[in-house]
Amino acid sequence: MASLASLPLVKKDGSKGDISGKVVALYFSAHWCPPCRAFTPALKQFYESLKEGGQEVEIIFVSADKTEADFKEYFHNEHGDWLAVDFSAAAEREKLSKQFGVSGIPSLIVVDSNGKAADSIDARKDVASARSPEDAAQAFVAWKKAAGDWRETAGTVLGGTSASAVPAAGDAAALRAARLAALEKRS
Template identity: 40%
Template sequence: MRTVAMQANDGGNNPVEVLANGDSEKSSTTSRFASLLVSKDRDYLLSATGTQVKVSSLEEKVLGLYFSANWYSPCRTFTQVLVGVYEQLKSNSSGFEIVFVSSDEDLNAFNNYRESMPWLSVPFSDLETKKALNQRFEVEGIPCLVILQPGDNKDEEPALCDGVELIYRYGVEAFPFTKEKLEELQREEMLKHENQTLTNLLTIHDREYLLGHPTTNKVSAYLLLTRE
């Protein structure tokens, strides 16, 4: 059995247990987000203006890891949708934050794309963290939005990896992206479908009629022949 000798720091302001055999591991008190986003040389993320924001400031928030790239048009399209949802949630003080994990090919592309984003980013130079995040959440395609709930490493809700689909489907209503919230939305959707009628499908609140095709005067071929 290994014995803990002391506590040290890993260089990123994370407590580390130093063991009798010389090994070290992240302390059980290390937050979920810190264990994912802090590196040995960095304990911050970049804000939309380029300032440094401590990872520790995210601890009580619902977090979205946004895997995306400027060179792929579906990413740019979804980014516009996500910006609208993000800004609406932020205006309601909902406790939602996003971290951009770039798949851009160079720093200029990263910076240009980040200009359209009001949220945080992993620095472009931190290739190790970006690679680790892609592997950790098995990101196979972009855009990809992984939702993480606040909590520590001992008591955490599993990551939700279909955030893009949920944003497209429910928008801000999907927040806070918990299992209970999504089940509630699915029940509402099912009830709406079961109670749907043809009238509900074809009308809206200020229109209860349909437009028909104008009547066309038809002339028989016999009449055309007899005119000659």
């Protein structure tokens, strides 16, 4: 399976979407599913609260709709201003469902830095129980931690090197270079 970043992601206006530098959650849903239609407004409110708070989050809608018209109606009229896997990419949508073991919808899965489901997160429950922007922000902190955002782990060591070899936390270029070097060692 290709990385999430290589998926054909679209915005509501049809332009290409980007997930770089964001905590990502996959939203498996369909217009014909009553529980999905009940959950989507809560997810939209949760997402908007995080975005208003400046959080780097992205939801990717993975449609289980039968027709492109149903997909478009649901995505454009009821979803938040997030991304979707292009409806024409049926094979990619099916691969994602299999890869993440989706057996029912709605399903909301936070993806970790390795492109796998963040096991410690019940994202759907987090969204359903968020009653305020503060609740959403608190849930997002757990999502970021589970996603393994290496930029948010101050004091950890990149690539198993000694602490003295780790660049200063404020030096983004040096951190990126150290991370790339560590990834090259694993290859």
